[in-house]
Amino acid sequence: EDKVVQSPLSLVVHEGDTVTLNCSYEVTNFRSLLWYKQEKKAPTFLFMLTSSGIEKKSGRLSSILDKKELFSILNITATQTGDSAIYLCAHGSSNTGKLIFGQGTTLQVKP
Amino acid sequence: GAVVSQHPSWVICKSGTSVKIECRSLDFQATTMFWYRQFPKQSLMLMATSNEGSKATYEQGVEKDKFLINHASLTLSTLTVTSAHPEDSSFYICSASWTGGPVGEQFFGPGTRLTVL
Numbered sequence: 001e002d003k004v005v006q007s008p009l010s011l012v013v014h015e016g017d018t019v020t021l022n023c024s025y026e027v028t029n030f031r032s033l034l035w036y037k038q039e040k041k042a043p044t045f046l047f048m049l050t051s052s053g054i055e056k057k058s059g060r061l062s063s064i065l066d067k068k069e070l071f072s073i074l075n076i077t078a079t080q081t082g083d084s085a086i087y088l089c090a091h092g093s094s095n096t097g098k099l100i101f102g103q104g105t106t107l108q109v110k111p
Numbered sequence: 112g113a114v115v116s117q118h119p120s121w122v123i124c125k126s127g128t129s130v131k132i133e134c135r136s137l138d139f140q141a142t143t144m145f146w147y148r149q150f151p152k153q154s155l156m157l158m159a160t161s162n163e164g165s166k167a168t169y170e171q172g173v174e175k176d177k178f179l180i181n182h183a184s185l186t187l188s189t190l191t192v193t194s195a196h197p198e199d200s201s202f203y204i205c206s207a208s209w210t211g212g213p214v215g216e217q218f219f220g221p222g223t224r225l226t227v228l
């Protein structure tokens with residue numbers, strides 16, 4: 001059974017801190033690893049990773065995939081209170097296109 | 112582009128009643144739609160995958176007779192929670208993908224919060 005595990009499950013930091021969120025996976029038919037940010041409603045897309053070692057960057061957020069060690073990290077630098085959210089990692093199956101989500105990491109950024 | 116809507120955004124119903132939730136892709140044709148359920152402080156759990164014109168594929172542990180899914184057109188899928196009970200109270204989210212899109216790319220609706228009294 002495909003499995004995606006995130007750590008830590010929750011994290012509290014202060015504005016300006018840098019955080020690293022972890023996502024490991026055990027899946028068959030790997031195709032893509034996705035990161036989402038969820039605030040009050042549905043998840044919003046951050047990154048899709050398919051190749052090892054290539055960093056994807058968007059502003060203060062960046063992510064990288066290691067297909068040999070089966071994990072990905074999401075980095076957020078100079079955190080702001082607006083970064084407070086649940087960050088979800090998901091595996092995209094090549095067969096069905098369905099997403100299997102990890103448990104999520106709840107990030108709280110204090111002023 | 113790639114907007115998915117859900118209706119209603121929230122619903123409160125009595126135990127034993129049925130509730131229908133609609134998911135629409137507004138500006139693209141969704142060959143596949145997915146239904147998720149999310150309990151408080153938990154992640155999204157995939158309930159079922161539906162392809163237009165065919166029966167939905169349910170995940171293990173999801174009762175297909177309780178959660179009826181219909182994907183009658185390329186822009187509309189519905190989830191009906193039949194004989195709802197308080198334990199069905201949850202946040203239901205749909206997503207849609209289209210043929211030719213990157214594998215795993217899904218566009219999420221805003222979700223429907225169901226409360227069963």
